[in-house]
Amino acid sequence: MTFKNKVVWITGASSGIGKGLALELSKLNCKLILSARNTQTLIEVKNACGNSENIKILPFDLAHYANMKLVVEDALKLFGRVDILINNGGISQRSPIIETSIDVDKKLMEIDYLGTIALSKALLPHFVANQTGHYVVVSSIMGKFSSPLRSAYCGAKHALHGFFDALRLEHDKDQLKVTMICPGFVNTDVARNALIADGSKQGYQDEMTENGLDVDVFVKRMLKAIRKEKYEAYIGKFEAFGVYIKRFFPKLLHKLVLRSKVN
Template identity: 85%
Template sequence: MTFKNKVIWITGASSGIGKGLALELSKLDCKLILSSRNKEQLQKVQESCKNPENIKLLPFDLAHYANMVQVTDDALKLFERIDILINNGGISQRSPIIETSIDVDKKLMEIDYLGTVALSKALLPHFVANQSGQYVVVSSLMGKFSSPLRSAYCGAKHALHGFFDALRLEHDKDNIKVTMICPGFVNTDVARNALTADGSKQGYQDDMTENGLQVDIFVKRMLNAIRKEKYEAYIGKFEKFGVFVKRLSPRLLHKLILRSKVK
């Protein structure tokens, strides 16, 4: 698969991985729709991109998942079609289960799961009509195994795998592809913006995120996985091997994570 002449819609495009994808894809012969809640930040990303005339902005909030049919209609009017939807928008969480308000669990599910699912379902008739389309879902290694202090985040990411594996099976006949991207630690603001037990932002970076892959390196590996239409891609440093350790021995992975003192 090539990105040439494709229309690519990226959510969570105002910072981090989404911004990195926009910068890299703007160098190629394709058109982009950039979305996030923050219009001003989207404008700054657009200004930083190559060929900004091939980029349209569509701000919206994933938490308002009841609005996704209208949002999708608005997106389709921009370039008259969409070939790839990169579901990148979302938030994380850092807090012990026993202290975490159920409202935090609800918010993570609304944004990371229901918002993504509602948007993808709204676009599905367009993909079916064209008998073509690719969903790219930025999940996490935490969608394959869990670690402490991320219970709501892990739950939402695990749910994404269940939904999109079913979508891939149902619409194989329609030539619709699904690529699940599972990042490990990437040096973005995800930890700073993570919700704590009461729903407030953590506000600081953690060492493992700080020492994770740089965004530009991650994005190149992610785009390679999208080109190859991989079902799943695990992108990180040593932490990505947790997926394979869990297959071998969930008990061993449990012990290794406890010893690593992940925070």
């Protein structure tokens, strides 16, 4: 698969991985739609990209998942089609289960899960009508196994795998592709913006995230996985091995996570 002449729609494009994707994809002779909540930040990302005449911005909030049909209608007006949807938008969480308000769990599910699948379902008829389309979903290593202090985040990311595995099966006949991208630690602001027990932001970086992959390194590996149309790609330093340890030695992974600095 090539990105040349494709229309690629990126959510969560205002910072971190989404911004890194925009910067890299703008070099690859494709058209981009950049989405996030903050219009001004999206404009800044667009202006930082090369080939900005082939970039449009479409601000919206994933939490408003009832509006996704209208959002898709607006997206299709920009270039007439969408070829690849990169579901990158979302938030994280850092708090003990016993202290965490159920409102935090609800917000994580609304944004990370319901917002993502509502957008994907709204775009689905377009993909089916064209008999082509590629969903790329930025999940997490935490979508394959869990760790302390991330219960709501892990729950939402695990749910994404269940939904998109079903979508891949149902629409194999329509030539649709699904690639689940599972980052380990990437040096972004995800920890600073993570919700704590009362729903406020954590506000500081954690050591594991700060020592994670640089965004540009991660993005290059991610785009390689998309080109290869992989079903799943685990991208990190050492932490990706946890997926395989969980599969064959779940008790060992339990002990390793407890001993690590992840929490």
